Amino acid sequence: MRRAALAALFFVYTANASAFTIEHSTFTLPNGFRVVLAPDRSVPVAAMAMLVPVGARQETKGRSGFAHLFEHLMFDGSAHVKKGRFDKILEGLGAESNASTHLDMTFYYETLPSNALPVAYWLDADRMSELRVYKKNMRNQIEVVKEEKRLSVFNEPYMPLLWIEIQKKIFSNWANAHDTYGGFEDLDAANLSDVKKFFSDWYAPSNTILAVVGDFDPKQARLDLERYFAWIPDRSARGKVDLSEPVQAGPRTFRIADKHARAPALATVWSGTPKRGSRDYYALTLLGRYLYSGKSARLYQRLVKEEKVATAIDEPYEGGLGFPVSDWDEYREPGLFGGIVVHKSDAGFDRINSMIIEEIAKIAQSGVPPKALERVKTKFKSDWAVSGQTALGRAWILLRHAALDGDSGRANGEVDRFMDVTVEETKRVAEKYLGQKTRNEFIVIPKKAGS
Amino acid sequence: MIGILISLLAFPVAAESPDLMKRQPDVPLLADFAVPERVRFQLENGMRVVLVEDHRVPLVTVSLAFVGAGRIPGKGSAGVADAFAALLTAGTARLNARTIVEEADAFGGTLAGSATDDDIFLSGFSLSEKAERLFSLLDHCAFESTFPEAEVRLRRENMLEELSINRSQTDYLGGVAFWRALFGDHPYGTAVTEETIAKIDRKGLGFLHVRASVPSNMILYVVGDIDRKWLEVLLQQTLSKRTGRGALTVPPYPELKVDSKARRRVLLLDRPGSAQAALRIGHRAPRETHPDYPAFEVANMVLGGSFAARLTTDLREKRGYTYGIYSSLPSWRSSAAFDIGSKVRTEVAGKSIKVVLKHLKKMRRRGISDAEIRQAKNLLIAGFVSEFETQSGTLEAVSHADLRGLPENYLDLYVHRIQKVTRKHARAAARAHIHPDKAALVVVGDAATLERSLKRLSKPPLARVDENGVPLAR
Numbered sequence: 050m051r052r053a054a055l056a057a058l059f060f061v062y063t064a065n066a067s068a069f070t071i072e073h074s075t076f077t078l079p080n081g082f083r084v085v086l087a088p089d090r091s092v093p094v095a096a097m098a099m100l101v102p103v104g105a106r107q108e109t110k111g112r113s114g115f116a117h118l119f120e121h122l123m124f125d126g127s128a129h130v131k132k133g134r135f136d137k138i139l140e141g142l143g144a145e146s147n148a149s150t151h152l153d154m155t156f157y158y159e160t161l162p163s164n165a166l167p168v169a170y171w172l173d174a175d176r177m178s179e180l181r182v183y184k185k186n187m188r189n190q191i192e193v194v195k196e197e198k199r200l201s202v203f204n205e206p207y208m209p210l211l212w213i214e215i216q217k218k219i220f221s222n223w224a225n226a227h228d229t230y231g232g233f234e235d236l237d238a239a240n241l242s243d244v245k246k247f248f249s250d251w252y253a254p255s256n257t258i259l260a261v262v263g264d265f266d267p268k269q270a271r272l273d274l275e276r277y278f279a280w281i282p283d284r285s286a287r288g289k290v291d292l293s294e295p296v297q298a299g300p301r302t303f304r305i306a307d308k309h310a311r312a313p314a315l316a317t318v319w320s321g322t323p324k325r326g327s328r329d330y331y332a333l334t335l336l337g338r339y340l341y342s343g344k345s346a347r348l349y350q351r352l353v354k355e356e357k358v359a360t361a362i363d364e365p366y367e368g369g370l371g372f373p374v375s376d377w378d379e380y381r382e383p384g385l386f387g388g389i390v391v392h393k394s395d396a397g398f399d400r401i402n403s404m405i406i407e408e409i410a411k412i413a414q415s416g417v418p419p420k421a422l423e424r425v426k427t428k429f430k431s432d433w434a435v436s437g438q439t440a441l442g443r444a445w446i447l448l449r450h451a452a453l454d455g456d457s458g459r460a461n462g463e464v465d466r467f468m469d470v471t472v473e474e475t476k477r478v479a480e481k482y483l484g485q486k487t488r489n490e491f492i493v494i495p496k497k498a499g500s
Numbered sequence: 501m502i503g504i505l506i507s508l509l510a511f512p513v514a515a516e517s518p519d520l521m522k523r524q525p526d527v528p529l530l531a532d533f534a535v536p537e538r539v540r541f542q543l544e545n546g547m548r549v550v551l552v553e554d555h556r557v558p559l560v561t562v563s564l565a566f567v568g569a570g571r572i573p574g575k576g577s578a579g580v581a582d583a584f585a586a587l588l589t590a591g592t593a594r595l596n597a598r599t600i601v602e603e604a605d606a607f608g609g610t611l612a613g614s615a616t617d618d619d620i621f622l623s624g625f626s627l628s629e630k631a632e633r634l635f636s637l638l639d640h641c642a643f644e645s646t647f648p649e650a651e652v653r654l655r656r657e658n659m660l661e662e663l664s665i666n667r668s669q670t671d672y673l674g675g676v677a678f679w680r681a682l683f684g685d686h687p688y689g690t691a692v693t694e695e696t697i698a699k700i701d702r703k704g705l706g707f708l709h710v711r712a713s714v715p716s717n718m719i720l721y722v723v724g725d726i727d728r729k730w731l732e733v734l735l736q737q738t739l740s741k742r743t744g745r746g747a748l749t750v751p752p753y754p755e756l757k758v759d760s761k762a763r764r765r766v767l768l769l770d771r772p773g774s775a776q777a778a779l780r781i782g783h784r785a786p787r788e789t790h791p792d793y794p795a796f797e798v799a800n801m802v803l804g805g806s807f808a809a810r811l812t813t814d815l816r817e818k819r820g821y822t823y824g825i826y827s828s829l830p831s832w833r834s835s836a837a838f839d840i841g842s843k844v845r846t847e848v849a850g851k852s853i854k855v856v857l858k859h860l861k862k863m864r865r866r867g868i869s870d871a872e873i874r875q876a877k878n879l880l881i882a883g884f885v886s887e888f889e890t891q892s893g894t895l896e897a898v899s900h901a902d903l904r905g906l907p908e909n910y911l912d913l914y915v916h917r918i919q920k921v922t923r924k925h926a927r928a929a930a931r932a933h934i935h936p937d938k939a940a941l942v943v944v945g946d947a948a949t950l951e952r953s954l955k956r957l958s959k960p961p962l963a964r965v966d967e968n969g970v971p972l973a974r
Contacts, residue, residue: 092886093885141878163531164527167527174521175521280517280518438557438890
């Protein structure tokens, strides 16, 4: 039997440049589908992924929750794949599939043994060309997404704050202010023609990016993708949505009652954060990880370990750039920076608040301490490497850069841009973005139902 | 150019779909998969090293196995090996728990202990550029841990807390009673109790450490972006320096074979007021070394190894008795089991067991369809190959095969062996190794509601068990 050491086929690492590179090629089909191919033959596994740059922020007023509803409908039947068959077919092949809805995109994937890759092409081409949405399955999926919101938002501590209230209170542009799950009245009011319009507005070939990553022959993959996808007629997709936000005029404090929370919490959130891909973006991302990420995070050490006033700073959500509903990797302005601290009842939010302000002031004074910045960078680099181990992980890296930066190639060299962040830059962004004027405090008060 | 550009706003897009869209594409057999090469060598102190070079990502993943050390505490000492493993990173003369975590952060990874009933491991990973620090901390914690008194006490408290949380969950209790039913008071059959936790002390852990940290009884597994030369340099500075060669090895337990005298029996653990009942059904089974094993794995997959398997299709999709039901083939160094588990609504618990037993009989008597066989093989092969996508998956596969005493080419031939399984093989394996008449039927739930429906499921009278799975005096 043939044996081989796993060779460095795609993830090339050279000590001098610290380059984390995913070798890949791109092309565009005649109807506009953009394609990213990243072959790696070391393991007979592949990922097929599709990214449609429509998320909650691209929804129309009065039709909130549509991007997410649509994500569900994409699994519910198409021209040649009856309702329920999509999952069954993939399961039978040892494959998995899922999707996620974000602020600015919807991400679909299948991971499968590489011999089954054509089945993924076929399934995805079928649902991109002709979805079979009927009134009955639309109603059914509306109930499913409402139930999802009840369970994961309304029934969980702090989630109404994190998923709904923070955006709603801080942003004034509806596109940014409404939540991804959508309002129940909007969902209930949906009719088939809305759904059809959403599909034709956004799910056009020229508005979709496909990625195939893993064990395949790129020439064959290109031929197959042309056969399965190029016949699908393009449609005119909608243009950009206005996401602009006015500059916040001064600090604000909000009080939120939470009937599931057992302990009080304080969320501190700043608006007016930097442009994705700018120097400030990289510096503020690492600053966020220094404050909020893991057991060695500054706020964990100060509030949980030293002062013993808080119980968690990374539960239920880790803070940083993009907080609360997106993450640094999918971040795009206008966004937020911040985090949530679950604290002891007797600690008082004023004390917690002043400790946070003090820690920020230290950074604005002299930057993230050099040794700590080094540690944060090492962890960042390691996390990036871990996430790039699987075909699906690499597909996500390539597609998010293709969608948000307009170029999958931007993924290569991105780690270096984070490694280039200096202590001085962390000082500058703390001063510039984490000041008094753009700060918002959310005080969560546990409140038993009925009391 | 392929395809015609038409601008359409209608939905569905009313374009003519080409013929190839009309049917699902055929799926060829998966190409031969070459499991990465394992390089083996031995250090002068007797420690064995297994290296898989993997330069796909700039990481190094390691696991140091204290071979057989999980067996040292012996009968009546459940939890001691777990506590030992957890405390390997709780402090040394030079570092405390916090500085150990900080050092792991500084090399961009982790280091943590874990234990099974057979072996103990100290495992972690780092960025490959920081591998030197990973090896240094691994060596230091494996050999210099001091099991500080305060940390031992904290561990005991946490274990008691975890035990009380676990015991509030019916599926945990189901597992405890199930393993007890299969293995009695053998260490494979017993779970932690307040008494075994109370036995954990600094002195005992120290003895275990002396007995376990013998280089000639250790295997170091390394998967990562590192070549043999660099690895040998790192080892020279660290693990190579440790002595203790020639100490006693810890032999495996005698094989616990399928119990030919076992009879079907119902064991009931009372959780008054529980709305759901946890079920565990099964018996001892052959290990991976048995020639029928690949066919048995395929048969198990058809029965309940996936979402598309018979048990899920029937009990979840058709009858709506449960949210999920699985069957699996867990194994140890010296035994293995056939294990079905589910949580069902209390009022359908008796019926659910009957349906499961019916499926077991059907597996033995009737055939398995081509589609089922194909799907089961696809799932097993997909699961196997995807393990090698990550360093930790590769390390897990390699060390598992090694420590179970499986043949050197076990992994290399895995895909081939599964592909060779036919309907006939799978059915024969089901008949030979699935025994509804020898199964332990464990139920955890509201006894007052459940008892009647369970009484007629076995000839021996229903037995009540306590939360440690021990039968209560009648």
